[in-house]
Amino acid sequence: MTPQLQVSSDSLLTLGGHTFASRLIVGTGKYESYEIMQEALDASGAEVVTVAVRRERLLDDNGRSLFDFIDTDRYTILPNTAGCFTADDAVRVARLGREILQQMANPGQDWVKLEVLGDPQTLLPDPMGTLEACQTLVGDGFRVLCYSTDDPVMAVRLRDAGATSVMPAGSPIGSGRGIANPAAITILLEMLKDPARGGEPDYPVIVDAGVGAPSDVTTAMELGADGVLLNTGIAHARDPVQMARAMKAACEAGYLGFRAGRIPKRMYATASSPWAGLISPIPGE
Amino acid sequence: MRITVNGESIGLEDRYTVLDLIERYHLADQPCAVEINRQLVPKAHHREHRLTEGDEVEIVTLVGGG
Numbered sequence: 001m002t003p004q005l006q007v008s009s010d011s012l013l014t015l016g017g018h019t020f021a022s023r024l025i026v027g028t029g030k031y032e033s034y035e036i037m038q039e040a041l042d043a044s045g046a047e048v049v050t051v052a053v054r055r056e057r058l059l060d061d062n063g064r065s066l067f068d069f070i071d072t073d074r075y076t077i078l079p080n081t082a083g084c085f086t087a088d089d090a091v092r093v094a095r096l097g098r099e100i101l102q103q104m105a106n107p108g109q110d111w112v113k114l115e116v117l118g119d120p121q122t123l124l125p126d127p128m129g130t131l132e133a134c135q136t137l138v139g140d141g142f143r144v145l146c147y148s149t150d151d152p153v154m155a156v157r158l159r160d161a162g163a164t165s166v167m168p169a170g171s172p173i174g175s176g177r178g179i180a181n182p183a184a185i186t187i188l189l190e191m192l193k194d195p196a197r198g199g200e201p202d203y204p205v206i207v208d209a210g211v212g213a214p215s216d217v218t219t220a221m222e223l224g225a226d227g228v229l230l231n232t233g234i235a236h237a238r239d240p241v242q243m244a245r246a247m248k249a250a251c252e253a254g255y256l257g258f259r260a261g262r263i264p265k266r267m268y269a270t271a272s273s274p275w276a277g278l279i280s281p282i283p284g285e
Numbered sequence: 286m287r288i289t290v291n292g293e294s295i296g297l298e299d300r301y302t303v304l305d306l307i308e309r310y311h312l313a314d315q316p317c318a319v320e321i322n323r324q325l326v327p328k329a330h331h332r333e334h335r336l337t338e339g340d341e342v343e344i345v346t347l348v349g350g351g
Contacts, residue, residue: 027351037349052350055291055343056317058310066349067316082350095325096345099318103328173351231351 011255013227015204016111016143016164018076020047023221024251025078025206026244027231034069036240041075043244044234050078050113053097067104077101077108078145081115085126087133090116094137111143111164113208113229123173127154131161138162147208150181152188159192159203166192167208167229170220174232176212179219189224214243214250221254222262286338303331306342317346 013020026046031037041049049070057063070077079097084090094112101109116133118126125148137144143164148154150168158166168188171177179185185207193199204227207220211230220228228251237243275282287296290306297306303326307313319326320343326334336342 028349029351031349050351051347053318053345054348054350056310056312056315056346058291058293058344065315066347077347079347080350092320092323092325096318096320096343097347099325099327100316100345100347103318104316229351 011259013204014202015048015206015227016145018048018107018111020076022047022248022251023227023255024217024248025050025227025229026234026247027229028066028070029231030235031240034064034066037235038069040234040240040244041070043241043248045248046075048076048078048108050080050229050231051097052080052082053093053100072104072106077104077106078111078113079108080113080147081133082113083117084115085117085120085129087116087129087136090114090129090133091136091140094133094142095140098142110141111145112137113145113147113167114163115147125149125169127151131157134158134161134163145206150184150188152184152191155188155205156191165204165206165226167206169209170207170216171210173209175210176233177210178212178216179207179223180210182219182223185220185223185225193224211247214246217247217250218254218257221251222257224258227251286336288336288338288340288342290342291344297336301336303334303336303342306336307331307344310344312344315346317344319344 013023022045024044024046025048026044027050028037081090081093084093098109114133116126116129118124134144134146145165145167146158146163147167155166171180189205191197192203192205193201205225206227206229207225208229211217211233217228234240234244287294303319321340
């Protein structure tokens, strides 16, 4: 069973009006230090990095800022609404993030990674809240990148609501369980990208969350995803910088593999060397 | 008057503006955004927007996240 998706001729990722050579989007959370984060971001080759909106620590004015370690001329900042459990709160946070990025004149000011969570333990998205917030934010001029489950019908609903990209979770955030249901991701990709099913080959789908190993990134890309977003898989690796390098290579490998078109899986072997000209007998013949 | 800033109650003299509040916390040059009573107050309005008794203010910034 292989995806029969049309392969775009363009090797660049076009996402919400932005164009990127790298198909890896990385988070900036959970690093042991800003210095390691900075080095890992560089090693990942990512051009887009996610950030969160949080209260200022009003009494700690000698603390170092994230942006002392992120070159905003180099990276497009993608603010998220992580931690929001209602559509209203996600909309508030998206607007606050946009306000800050406008002050910084970063190209990321027009977009948001929308997360509306339904449960604090699994961090699974709330589909109803996500759809409601997506509609509001699209109406407010945002390009919305929607964190979602891997439910193909939900993905179609989000696209129809105007989402710039649907970003299905491979598995729960930070779980490191990889692509838990490759068949769901495959069907989701077909429904969003196959013209015969009302899809658009260039509609961007980013697999977001759950990546633990480089092979998870490769799997997502081999399935036909346009990119992968991850954070913990790099930030909590024993050597985050080395892992960032591995994730970059994995993303490129998976992307090239998808474009090259894998062979179908078969039950039985097919010999790579010719039967003809053998000097020894073949059993049973 | 008393207002709440990031969950903490503080006392302020009257005629205090959002810009005054931002400067009080040394954030005038920092990337931050302000919300009052759940409504965003754009930076362009900080200078003239006066705080009023009971306002609930959020001052936020960007931090590491995924």
